[in-house]
Amino acid sequence: MSRCRICRGKLIKIIDFGKIALVGDFPKKKIKQKKYKISLNYCKICKHVQIAEILNPNLLFKEYFWETGISKSNIYLMEGIIKKIKRFKINAKSKVLEIASNDGSFLELIKKKFKCFVLGIDPAKNLKKISDKKKVLSISDYFNSKLSRKLLSRFGYFDFIFARNVIAHVSNPNEIFNGVKNLLTDEGTFILEVPHLGNIFQFNQYDNIFHEHVGFHSLKSIIDLSQNNSLKIFDVEKIDSQGGSLRCYICKKSSKKTVSKKVFQIFDKEKKLGLFYPKELKKFKLKILSHINSMKNLIQSLKLKNKKISVYGASGKGQALLQFCNLRYNNIDCAYDKSKLKQGRYTPGTFIKIKKPSKLKRQNTDYLLILSWNIKNEIIKQEKKFKHKGGKFIVPFPSPRIIS
Numbered sequence: 001m002s003r004c005r006i007c008r009g010k011l012i013k014i015i016d017f018g019k020i021a022l023v024g025d026f027p028k029k030k031i032k033q034k035k036y037k038i039s040l041n042y043c044k045i046c047k048h049v050q051i052a053e054i055l056n057p058n059l060l061f062k063e064y065f066w067e068t069g070i071s072k073s074n075i076y077l078m079e080g081i082i083k084k085i086k087r088f089k090i091n092a093k094s095k096v097l098e099i100a101s102n103d104g105s106f107l108e109l110i111k112k113k114f115k116c117f118v119l120g121i122d123p124a125k126n127l128k129k130i131s132d133k134k135k136v137l138s139i140s141d142y143f144n145s146k147l148s149r150k151l152l153s154r155f156g157y158f159d160f161i162f163a164r165n166v167i168a169h170v171s172n173p174n175e176i177f178n179g180v181k182n183l184l185t186d187e188g189t190f191i192l193e194v195p196h197l198g199n200i201f202q203f204n205q206y207d208n209i210f211h212e213h214v215g216f217h218s219l220k221s222i223i224d225l226s227q228n229n230s231l232k233i234f235d236v237e238k239i240d241s242q243g244g245s246l247r248c249y250i251c252k253k254s255s256k257k258t259v260s261k262k263v264f265q266i267f268d269k270e271k272k273l274g275l276f277y278p279k280e281l282k283k284f285k286l287k288i289l290s291h292i293n294s295m296k297n298l299i300q301s302l303k304l305k306n307k308k309i310s311v312y313g314a315s316g317k318g319q320a321l322l323q324f325c326n327l328r329y330n331n332i333d334c335a336y337d338k339s340k341l342k343q344g345r346y347t348p349g350t351f352i353k354i355k356k357p358s359k360l361k362r363q364n365t366d367y368l369l370i371l372s373w374n375i376k377n378e379i380i381k382q383e384k385k386f387k388h389k390g391g392k393f394i395v396p397f398p399s400p401r402i403i404s
């Protein structure tokens with residue numbers, strides 16, 4: 001793909017990472033995996049930052065290993081959003097749609113709280129089974145304009161549509177916005193959460209760059225997408241999710257809702273950060289290369305002292321970081337993760353065995369590299385026994401550091 005996902009403008013390269021294995025492809029055996037090219041680019045016209053390599057979504061999302069319900073921080077976030085939407089007078093008569101509903105955890109909460117009609121859309125068939133058990137109505141499919149017309153004839157309009165951590169994953173985000181426009185009631189609210197390019201850029205979070213994350217969004221890119229599809233963003237807030245995200249409140253262009261000052265404030269901040277200026281965007285490459293070097297040097301120096309190093313968290317971004325920094329089974333002993341789906345398998349491209357966290361002991365680990373650094377406090381608290389016995393943690397961002 002050499003054209004922008006939002007405006008079809010020409011793409012200009014920031015950095016080329018070479019080839020990596022898909023970060024969601026956890027093999028059962030140490031077998032040679034197929035690797036795919038990946039590079040970061042910006043659009044010459046609208047400046048949207050994106051990768052240029054678009055893979056068949058079936059490769060990425062048919063069997064998805066991330067279950068929403070697992071992390072405590074995520075449950076806390078879901079409860080937070082429920083408090084926020086009360087101002088829009090959600091009640092038992094409301095109709096709620098979630099795009100990329102994952103295992104149904106969020107809709108289950110909404111249903112319990114407001115006793116309203118909920119519907120989830122998610123392409124992962126393995127997650128639908130979990131969703132069914134929760135008695136959350138869901139359809140295994142990709143949300144787009146075509147599906148939105150089918151949903152309209154079957155279910156009518158929706159008062160609330162949620163899209164949390166999905167817009168960055170799709171190759172054509174205009175399809176999602178267009179589908180939302182088709183399904184939203186005149187005064188309905190579309191709530192979208194997306195990792196903020198501002199944080200990724202400012203704090204050097206290049207571990208967000210992998211094939212599932214096609215686009216890196218700013219408030220500007222969300223405004224552009226809304227305008228393209230007769231929608232308008234009327235409010236926005238920063239949330240502590242995925243290392244710093246934006247929660248955007250969007251409605252139909254014709255809605256009576258007034259636009260909050262915060263929209264202008266965050267837009268101005270983005271300008272000051274240089275998110276729309278090629279000169280600033282190109283600096284990202286040097287920052288990334290320097291971080292990869294310090295990560296490699298730290299691990300190497302510990303290995304020279306015969307230290308045992310393991311990693312915590314088998315999330316997608318952890319797998320990107322391991323591959324970018326070339327940290328593999330030969331210098332990392334073990335990976336720990338709560339997800340039963342991943343335990344017993346190997347990390348993609350780097351072949352580190354994944355075990356359940358209860359196997360983590362001070363005897364087998366000196367340093368624990370926290371790959372899910374966005375929930376580092378939760379992990380450190382959980383592994384306090386390891387810490388009390390002298391175990392140390394490595395936090396990779398903003399720059400690699402040891403916490404004892």
Ligand SMILES: [Zn+2]
Nearest residue numbers: 004007043046
């Ligand atoms: Zn563009």
